[in-house]
Amino acid sequence: MGLWQKLTKKTPERAPLFFYNTLTKSKELFFLPSWARTVRMYNCGPTVYGRQHIGNLSMFVFTDVLRRTLEYNGLSVKQVINFTDVGHLVSDGDEGEDKMTKGLKSESLELTVENMKALGKKYADMFLDDIRMLNIDTEKIRFPFASDHIADDIALIETLEEKSYAYRTKKRVYFDTSHFPQYGKLGTIDLGGLKAGARIATDPEKRNPSDFNLWKLNKKLGWDSPWGKGFPGWHVECSAMVHRILGETIDIHTGGIEHIPVHHNNEIAQTEAATGKPLARFWMHRAHLQLEGGKMAKSEGNIVNLSDIVEREFHPLAFRYLLLGAHYRTPSSFSWEALGAAQTSFLKLRRLVDTVKNVGTLPLSYRKKLEERLNDDLDTPGALGVLWEMLKDRSLSPTDVKAGVLDADRVFGLGLANPDPKAESLCMSVFGVPINMEDVPERVQSLVEAREGARREKNWQHADQLRAELERIGYSIEDTPEGPRAFKRQ
Secondary structure (H helix, E strand, O other): OOHHHHHHOOOOOOOOOEEEEOOOOEEEEOOOOOOOOEEEEEEOOOEOOOOOOHHHHHHHHHHHHHHHHHHHOOOEEEEEEOEEOOOOEEEOOOEEEEHHHHHHHHOOOOOOHHHHHHHHHHHHHHHHHHHHHOOOOHHHEEOOEHHHHHHHHHHHHHHHHHOOOEEEOOOEEEEOHHHOOOOOOOOOOOHHHHHHHHOOOOOOOOOOOOOEEEEEEOOOOOEOOOOOOEEEOHHHHHHHHHHHHOOOOEEEEEEEHHHHHHHHHHHHHHHHHHHOOOOEEEEEEEOOEEEOOEEOEHHHOEOOOHHHHHHOOOOHHHHHHHHHOOOOOOOEEEOHHHHHHHHHHHHHHHHHHHHOOOOOOOOHHHHHHHHHHHOEOOOHHHHHHHHHHHHOOOOOOHHHHHHHHHHHHHHHOOOOOOOOHHHHHHHHHHHOEEEOHHHOOHHHHHHHHHHHHHHHOOOHHHHHHHHHHHHHOOEEEEEEOOEEEEEEOO
16 A cells, blocks of 8 residues: 555545636636546646746646646646747737747847747756756646647638638738627626727738737748748647647636736637637636736846756745745745745755654544645645644644645645755754764753653643753754654754
8 A cells, every 4th residue: 555545545525626717707616527537737838938937937836736736636637738939929919029039039040940949949948947846747747849739720720710710911810809709708808908909900901909810921930831831829829739639628727817818818719719619617827926026027137047046055845835825816926035934944844754754644634624725726825824733733743743744745746755865955054963862962961851851741831941942052852753853053
């Protein structure tokens, strides 16, 4: 019997699973159709023309927690994160230069499809390295490149033409939003304002300001198509990849809140116009991660990369812990001070797991509370609160607490069950070096013995006073099934 089977063999009845659905603007009970065996989930991935900053990466920690929560509830997941390596114009509203073209120019590379794909792979590999440092298992996820699905894009556009949802101009092929009455139904959107101001038409043949690009003609860069050489629009790529890899109607589609007004409404319109079926049952969106209260954006030069965090001697999973401390639908803020506090909490969990040798019995009451918080729309701050409540519960043995921590980490994803030399080194620098009790001074031994006596008598106040005295003279004490363990602060 495996560890998790052993820990959860007496798990009580599961709490119902609720997610906030952007489409309906309400929390809804999540379940699979009776015929389905696997949750099909599509996560809008990065445009790979440069390195992804931590604001971008926060999106994929969210989708990883979502995946882990689904698995925690006994569900299997088929997950797709795409790489956009063509078609994403500087403006999400289909204006300006292609971001990949911009990336090629910034690196002084010739504008060719081959160079564009090579540039995309370069930054896709960097992205994969970064999310692996955040303990995201890339082996469980499919990562298609948009440039590998051009034929699927063309087939979708042809279907839209046949159904009179698309029209041609001298510059582009557009989706005609006037033929789709439900356009703009996702989220709370001022469609009138969107049509009037957000997307100014530079093509005089464009029928409606809200019409969006399906295919952009370009004689120098692109692929052959029935409409001429060029490349697909960013929006059509996602629809085509969803349909090809996951099917007509998927269970969950995610993205950032910035995707709601344009990108995801466009996906819905073109997909549902082509198939006559809903694109996704649930739409979930993560709020922005801000930097010291301001927006984090490459265009403004206001970014922090994961490499910056590592260079400052922070553990990448301390950043993951920081993200868990805010609900995914609430704007959160990054600061180095907040990251420091997150690292301390992460290392405390790490030290507990490393110092307690055995795994006891899972505290089912705490597991139930944890599950209730996670199943209430991924309430990770509340779930962390349950975790720390369990750690402070003096009625639990250290081994049982360890069992609870490891079970919770199935969702938190802090890698606590895995060897981690970097975390061990940081623990020593923060908390001190472990030493044998017989090697400590006589005064320290007497304080430890007195504290153990107070604990046996359940005189918790006196025990805490003695712990404080030990810390004042440079020692910290961890309680283990084998007795107290001493650490000398460096």
